[in-house]
Amino acid sequence: xxxxxxxxxxxxxxxxxxxxxxxxxxxxxxxxxxxxxxxxxxxxxxxxxxxxxxxxxxxxxxxxxxxxxxxxxxxxxxxxxxxxxxxxxxxxxxxxxxxxxxxxxxxxxxxxxxxxxxxxxxxxxxxxxxxxxxxxxxxxxxxxxxxxxxxxxxxxxxxxxxxxxxxxxxxxxxxxxxxxxxxxxxxxxxxxxxxxxxxxxxxxxxxxxxxxxxxxxxxxxxxxxxxxxxxxxxxxxxxxxxxxxxxxxxxxxxxxxxxxxxxxxxxxxxxxxxxxxxxxxxxxxxxxxxxxxxxxxxxxxxxxxxxxxxxxxxxxxxxxxxxxxxxxxxxxxxxxxxxxxxxxxxxxxxxxx
DNA sequence: AATTCGGGGAT
DNA sequence: ATCCCAGAATT
Numbered sequence: 001x002x003x004x005x006x007x008x009x010x011x012x013x014x015x016x017x018x019x020x021x022x023x024x025x026x027x028x029x030x031x032x033x034x035x036x037x038x039x040x041x042x043x044x045x046x047x048x049x050x051x052x053x054x055x056x057x058x059x060x061x062x063x064x065x066x067x068x069x070x071x072x073x074x075x076x077x078x079x080x081x082x083x084x085x086x087x088x089x090x091x092x093x094x095x096x097x098x099x100x101x102x103x104x105x106x107x108x109x110x111x112x113x114x115x116x117x118x119x120x121x122x123x124x125x126x127x128x129x130x131x132x133x134x135x136x137x138x139x140x141x142x143x144x145x146x147x148x149x150x151x152x153x154x155x156x157x158x159x160x161x162x163x164x165x166x167x168x169x170x171x172x173x174x175x176x177x178x179x180x181x182x183x184x185x186x187x188x189x190x191x192x193x194x195x196x197x198x199x200x201x202x203x204x205x206x207x208x209x210x211x212x213x214x215x216x217x218x219x220x221x222x223x224x225x226x227x228x229x230x231x232x233x234x235x236x237x238x239x240x241x242x243x244x245x246x247x248x249x250x251x252x253x254x255x256x257x258x259x260x261x262x263x264x265x266x267x268x269x270x271x272x273x274x275x276x277x278x279x280x281x282x283x284x285x286x287x288x289x290x291x292x293x294x295x296x297x298x299x300x301x302x303x304x305x306x307x308x309x310x311x312x313x314x315x316x317x318x319x320x321x322x323x324x325x326x327x328x329x330x331x332x333x334x335x336x337x338x339x340x341x342x343x344x345x346x347x348x349x350x351x352x353x
Numbered sequence: 354a355a356t357t358c359g360g361g362g363a364t
Numbered sequence: 365a366t367c368c369c370a371g372a373a374t375t
Contacts (some may be wrong), residue, residue, distance in 0.1 A: 083359025
């Protein structure tokens with residue numbers, strides 16, 4: 001399609017951004033490493049959530065090298081509560097690649113930077129445009145919403161191939177004097193004005209260039225199809241205390257959900273189970289429950305994006321055993337506090353404190 | 354192309 | 365409850 005107001009749209013948008021942009025921590029630097037950290041944290045995560053994590057993370061790991069040499073458990077602890085923990089592991093992998101293969105210089109072209117672990121099309125474009133002033137697209141959900149309205153694009157944004165349409169659009173629209181500001185302006189507009197529901201069109205600096213506003217129904221765009229189904233899994237959680245008052249913890253596998261994070265032992269409740277869950281627990285950890293201290297310590301749900309855990313927590317006294325399974329051990333509360341744990345496990349830990 | 358990965362805030 | 369957020373990796 002032809003969109004006749006490219007120059008006016010782009011300069012108007014950027015001028016609005018210069019005047020109205022939010023004062024965010026990562027907007028005080030052009031260090032590609034720090035921009036990288038911020039962009040990874042911001043993946044599927046709100047600005048307000050990221051800000052305190054960003055400060056603490058940069059304070060702890062101010063340089064590529066400091067992150068490259070950090071112990072993974074310490075890194076995960078820094079990421080604790082932020083979610084999508086593979087982002088942290090992939091970021092460290094990517095940072096190590098830069099230190100080793102690129103002499104600690106973050107690549108300044110899409111070909112090389114996209115090869116880095118955890119750096120996809122969006123993050124590549126964000127780093128290149130913001131840190132290196134390169135005219136590269138950075139299309140996220142925000143940008144697709146804004147441009148679906150401005151350009152009246154009715155293709156399903158849930159389909160992977162649709163993103164190309166927006167990437168090509170940005171490539172044509174981008175403000176080449178200041179690509180980083182242009183990309184961030186699109187996102188700021190999406191966050192503050194062109195919101196998912198009830199967009200503030202009367203405050204929009206580019207509404208006279210917006211085809212959806214002219215059509216009268218900007219809130220009906222973008223079009224997005226699929227909704228994911230949410231499976232439920234029930235667990236009995238065993239908070240097991242030994243004779244020394246220490247608690248049994250299990251480290252999760254190195255792949256999959258909450259990889260390498262610690263948790264109180266979880267026994268999935270399945271209908272076809274013949275044994276009671278406490279029997280399975282005793283058998284798996286090769287120990288004996290000597291006392292059921294509290295069979296209704298805490299019962300709650302935790303909702304992930306693609307599944308829900310229903311957790312029933314039991315406090316039990318156990319006899320210490322010398323043959324615990326791999327990656328499990330007894331720890332004091334102080335020791336537990338230093339280990340990375342998921343939010344539902346932190347909730348249990350808080351009850352114990 | 355579809356699924357898997359967290360968690361929280363807005364509606 | 366539902367949506368969606370400065371997405372990427374895996375299948």
